[in-house]
Amino acid sequence: MPEPKQDRAIRTRDEIIRAAAEVFDERGYNGASMREIMKRAGVTLGAVYFHFTNKEAIAREVMNGQPPTILPHLETGGLQQAVDITLAWSCKLQWDPLLRAGVRLAVEQSGLEFRDASSYTAWQAIFEECLLVAREKGELRxxxxxxxxxxxxxxxxxxxxxxxxxxxxxxxxxxxxxKMWELLIPGIATERTAEQIKVSVRRASALAA
Amino acid sequence: MPEPKQDRAIRTRDEIIRAAAEVFDERGYNGASMREIMKRAGVTLGAVYFHFTNKEAIAREVMNGQPPTILPHLETGGLQQAVDITLAWSCKLQWDPLLRAGVRLAVEQSGLEFRDASSYTAWQAIFEECLLVAREKGELRxxxxxxxxxxxxxxxxxxxxxxxxxxxxxxxxxxxxxKMWELLIPGIATERTAEQIKVSVRRASALAA
Structure with a gap:
């Protein structure tokens, strides 16, 4: 059975984002071109422009693709979830092009024409949700x-x-x-929670696997 | 009495660094040119190249110029000094070109050819010195x-x-x-020190004045 048109379009779009992430990670925003993204994705320039009006639109999509690469894999809640997000991120950032490009674009923005804080505010909202649960569970001071x-x-x-x-x-x-958490936890968590929170490099590797 | 040659050379050098800081702050590393730095400083291109081999050399000097704009004005020691450095910095970063350019260059480096961690490690060494005093004074947990x-x-x-x-x-x-310190202090400082440490926006303004 041939692949339905809609599925193929979604797959092409994902391939473009993935390719764009690699190019942004290697060359930064200014160094990346639509042409190179097209080549890397193995699609036509027409296909790229069918899905995205310009480079900025792809960059935004890449930046906002960070949370979905981490969140679905976590099973904890409250403060431990906030910890786990950062642990998984700290490992995946070493090899996941989407995370690497997202961070590079977010940081580079201070020197670019377009400014989009949404990748910062998206993470902020995710952490806040975890911490509101933590507050309800009595985990925070x-x-x-x-x-x-x-x-x-x-x-x-x-x-x-x-x-x-x-x-x-x-x-x-x-x-x-x-180490960040080891410095923070004694001041932010109740004594009982501080004893229970699990934070280690080994846990980070396991979460990112 | 005419100004001695050496004094004039030092003054010219300072003017070049100051002008370069403004240009780097506005345009970033890649957007800045030796020619614009020369014009802004009101000196000849020969004078710029007499003091600095290339743009990279000026950028390094600018990045390393951050600590001296803050440290001589502080009179505290230990943990309070670490706090005061960040407070003064947080205000001065809003208008001091040397600090602004230093931070921009330090951040931009992740995307540049030249990588120089010395402005990070210089601040790290300064903080560590304050914190070693804090340790000796029994201020840290x-x-x-x-x-x-x-x-x-x-x-x-x-x-x-x-x-x-x-x-x-x-x-x-x-x-x-x-807010950073309000989150950190309860976990890193002894109870007595935590009560004594002064940290406020008002103090930040006073220190930066």
Whole structure:
């Protein structure tokens, strides 16, 4: 049975995004061209423009593709879920083109014409949801605002990966992410929760597998 | 009495760095040219090349010029000094070209040919020094490693300013920096120190003045 037209269109679109992610990861926003994305995806330039009006539209899609590569694989809730998101991310960022390109584009924006904060605010909303559950479960200390902590986590993770990228090409990012939580948890979690939260490089590898 | 030759050379060098900082802040590394730096500094191209072999050499100098714009103005020690550095930085980053360019260059590097982590490691060493004093003064909880906390602070501050820049052009950076410490301090400082540490937007403005 031949593949239905709609399915094929979705598959082509996914292939373009995947190819674009690789090109953005390697060359950054300014260095990437629609032509190279087309070649990498193995489609026609017409197909690329059928799905996306311009390079900026693809870049936005790539940036917003980060959360779905991580979230469906997690089974925990509350503070442990916030921890697990960062752990999985710290490992996957070493090889997943969609995550790598998403981070590069998000960081590069400070120097670009187009500014789109949605990948930051999407992660912030995801962390906030975990932390609101954590609040309800009594996992957080009273002074901790889920919103403030969520915003801080997005900023801190962004910067920690930049530091790790520049010094060690991200090889130590899982370790740095673990250390971030070891510094944060005693101040933000109740004593009981602090004892129960699992955070280790081994857990990061397992979550990213 | 005419200005000695050496003084004039130092002054010219400073003017080139100052002008370069403005140009890097506005255009980024790739967008900046030696010619524009020369024009902005009001010197000849020969003078620029007398002091610096190429654009990369000026960029390095600009990046390494961050700490001296903040440190000499602080009078505290230990953990309070680490706090004060970030508070002064969070305000000055809104208008000081040397700091702004330094941060932009440091962040942009992930996409550039030249990679120089020295502005990260310089701040890390400065924080570590404050935190080693804090350790000696008994300000830190036992589980806190001055080295790990120093590295985390550099990463976290870098990312928090990126987030603030993208969403609010850094207008809320002092507030975000205060919130960072409010989340961190209960977990890293002894109870007594946590009560004594002063961290507020008002203090940030005063330190940057």
């Amino acid at each position: 009273d002074h901790v605002s889920p919103r403030d902590l969520a915003e801080f986590l997005v900023g801190a993770c962004t910067g920690v990966q930049l530091y790790s990228d520049l010094l060690y090409r991200r090889a130590d990012l899982p370790e740095r992410t673990v | 036992d589980h806190v490693s001055p080295r790990d906390l120093a590295e985390f602070l550099v990463g976290a501050c870098t990312g928090v300013q990126l987030y603030s820049d993208l969403l609010y052009r850094r207008a809320d950076l002092p507030e975000r920096t205060v």
